[in-house]
Amino acid sequence: MLLTVSTTMNPATDLGFLLFKHPDRAQSFSTASGTAHVFYPQADEARCTAALLLEVDPVTLAKSRPGTSHVDERAYASGSMLAVALGSVFRTAMTGRCDSRPDLPGTAIPLSVHLPAVACNGGVDLAERLFAPMGWQVEARPVPLDPALPEWGDSRFLDLRLTGTQRLADALHHLYVLLPVLDDTKHYWVGEDEVAKLVRAGGDWLPAHPERDLVSRRYLAHQRGYVRSALTQLTELDGTAEEPEVTTTRPLAAARADAVIAALHEVGARRVLDLGCGGGALLERLAEEFSEVVGTDVAAGALDAAERRLSRLPERVRERVSLRHSSVTYTDPELAGFDAAVLMEVIEHVDPPRLPAVERVVFGVAKPAHVVVTTPNVEYNPLLGSAATRHPDHRFEWTRAQFQAWADGVAERTGYTVRFGPVGPVHPDLGPPTQLAVFSREEA
Structure with a gap:
């Protein structure tokens, strides 16, 4: 099975630095599936092509899968075996490291990826659905079962070519994940x-x-x-794919962020906490609107993603934001004294017995002047085609009456007032898809 990656950046031979493989030297590597060879069919300043050829012994493969023939298509069609070899041979390139050219990994370069035979259970349409959203131009054609016998029709394999301007590490990650997805099978235990x-x-x-x-x-x-x-x-x-989308002129995730930011401006906030910030979708907008923003999350991976998202902002905007590893159920004195705190689609991820801890930490210890909370309205779910919760991690979803009862109780116990508002299109019987509450401390 064969994969080639070509570029026309100037000089094109810098592809060798990105891949950590010298264009003048053919190399071979032992992998779990066979022997992987890396070589360069073309390497000059105008165009450089790197090839990864994986040789799989079909007899050994058949012996590892009792009951299969020694003639096995999987030894020749790109799928999970090639993905594993790619991850092994180009491991350093996939991390985005390049010691000799440290600026290269972060630069999007013109790339052309060619896979002459890809196992694909879904045809050309699936290949386009998987790769096009990342900015690839997809050219795919089915490989005939036998070119000499066209009446036999096409096989389930594609001749696939991807072209686009991408960071090389991103391109390798796309292939690493999506090759076995195209095939819809893996050669090893998951x-x-x-x-x-x-x-x-x-x-x-x-x-x-x-x-x-x-x-x-x-x-x-x-x-x-x-x-x-x-x-x-x-x-x-x-942070933007929380639930099924509502049919409206503006996506619900964007409408929700608009409502939160409008509420923050209404109360005059300048220093804002984003509690449970996730991957930083809201943080990115808060940074553009407010003078100081702190994002917190219990998941280190989410904070890493938020850092990457924020790194794309202009420096003058990025410096307004800091990130902190923290939980809404554990006391963190560093979060006290802010004008406002936001819990946007957070409380439904908390087990109900832990909600008193959220109340104590946010309203009793951090005690911002204002708190903005949003959460799904379960009554609206039938309009989204969902009878259950909108996300598998939701511990609950409340009706409007349940949310208002909880919010009224929190306000009464902690010395806040509260008002409610809708987010998204309001159904006359079922209400809005998202419900919002704005708490204000009585002495604020």
Whole structure:
């Protein structure tokens, strides 16, 4: 099975520095599936092409899979075996490290990726759905079963070419995750560690991918427990894919952020806490609106994703934001004294017995002048095609009456007043998709 990666950046031979493989030297590596060879069919300043050729012994492969023939297509079609070889041979390149050219890994370069034979259970349409959202131009054509006998039709394999301007590390991560997804099978046992692999390789792009659920299911061999775990972690990294989208002129995630920011401006906040900030989607907007912003999350991976997101902001905006590893259920004295705190789609991720701890930490210890809380309205779920909760990590979802009862109780016990508002289109009977409460400390 063969993979080639070409570039026309100037000088194109810098591809060798990014891959940690010298263009003048062919190299071979032993992998779990066979022998991987790396060589350069072309290497000059105008164009450079690196090739990864994986040789798999079909007899050895057949012996490892009792009951299969010595003639096995998997020895020749790109899938999970090539993905594993890619991850092994180009491990350093995938981390974005380049000692000789430290500025190169962060630079998007023109790339062309060619896979002459890719196992694909889903055809050309699936290849486009998986790769196009990341900015790739996808050219795919089915490989005929036998070119001499066209009446036999096409095989399930594709000749796939991807072109686009990408960071090389991103391109390698796309291939590492999506090759086995195209095939919808893996040549090895899928265990719990595969969840970590998926989140690590896809954390920068998969959370917002429109086929995130399909990718997770196929990558994790349709094992529901692992899929739920992966989707929970990916959602925490995103902050925009919390629930099914509401049909409106503005996406619900954006409308929710608009409502939160409007509430913060209404109360005159300047110093703001984003509690449970996840991957930093709201932080990015808060940084542009307020003079000091602190984002907190209990998940270190979420904070890493938020840091990467914030790094793209202009320096004058980025310096307004700091990140802190903290939980909404544990006291953190450093979070006291702010004008406002935001818990946007956070409380439903807390087990109900732990809600008094959230109340004590946020309203009793941090004690900001104002607190803005949003949470799903479960009554609206039938309009989203969901009879249950909107996300597998939600411990509960409240009706409007339940949310107001909780908020009124918190306000009465902690010396705050509270008012409520809708977020998103309001149904005459079922209310809005998201409900919002703004708490104000009585002496504020």
